[in-house]
Amino acid sequence: MLHVKDIHFNYGDFPVLSGISFSVNEGELCGLFGPNGCGKTTLFKCCLKFLKSDRGSVHMAGKDTSKRSIEELAKVVSYVPQEHKPPFPYLVREVVLMGRTPHLGGIFGVKRRDKEIAIDALEQLEIGDLADRPYNQLSGGQRQMVLMARAIAQDTPMMFLDEPTSALDFQNQMKIWETMKDIAAEGKTILACSHDPNHVAWFCDRVIVVSKDGIVADGPPDVTINEEVLDMIYSDTCSVRRSGDVRVVMPRSIAGEPGARSYPATEDSYNQYENIEIKD
Template identity: 40%
Template structure:
């Protein structure tokens, strides 16, 4: 049984169709990248997965259960969400933020318990941020904040992490720190990742790191292609979707093979 399965999932805002007939299966332990131009529907699809938006037709199943029959808290025990950029409303302590990941396990009128604190601490440790636990998180850098968001998601103890362009605001090094953290998590815990991204090389990075990874190339409300990075992120597809000339580069070295696709120039 697939961990996530969408069948003919469609969504529209009134008359405006945003998603049409999306079919996908995400298997346990893989990284599934959603890749496509701005406005193609990636974020909408992620919100449908999370149950924030309701599909207008078709079904989405999480470990076999139809998402429409699930309560908000039940979905939150299957999927944890890491936003593109997190707005910090108050200078909460890092620990307070990570503890929020435990809310789906507690009643409306209850407080976090000792075990919840323990889980939150372990999550912080996993992303290497335990030393920051009593700091106001408004003082963290963008990269550190994103790691705290990962910790909060881990505290939800879900089988799946869902991320929406999580590295969009990170610098060159922090992007890599983030990707390394995800790779380590997938290897250590068999967690499954669904990630919307604007960087095709993220998919290659995961493949280069020997993690089962697949890509869905989205364009205008639909999946244009779906499969391994090699099959989907081709020079031909880059031209068809983005109207760009690109070059796929493959390099063999002592640690295995290294693939990247480089943008060369745009066509009108």
């Protein structure tokens, strides 16, 4: 569904992406994971034609994106940005309905079915009570949920999600990731950028790990989210443990490992992990 080949991009004389290549299969929930400044958002923008790469190509659904119009691309891929500052006080239902724009039919405009799809997207995320509230009066987390609903309403075979849970509380983070798994199970392809190693390890079918030097690992979470890979990008900060069948990434300072870096931690921080079973 997505094929990225040899993407290069510089901001002026500063190289950000150098020779990035990977593919994502249809119906796959793929995590794009890595530290700040490694170019994840820039890669998204190159794939979506917000930025023009210096070299390389991107194919979606078998066609080079450089040969697709913006209107055509909007029927193939939806996008949830890291942040969005609303310029006008649109109602939430209107913002979500904007996701239907690529499907509107000329002079006939918005159909009843388009409105139903928008409301269904809100209900899917359990935020239907926000429908008649001004979007620009919502909290950052609520706006993020609304943008996710808009992407769902757009009903494209592919979704690009840039830190879709960064402003959300834990309950809503889990809701968004579970929703992404459900959407992928329907056959849609999702590329989701995240800074949280646990999220990509728990929910993704596959994880692409990137650093400032490019892609350092690509494969299923149990292969890519391990201490060796995490040491490469976070310099001996993380420990990987198990709680039953679940793998958990935590700071080495909290794990109590000898020689670990020291970070402030409260008693509650230690209590959170005290029952985790440690396995070699």
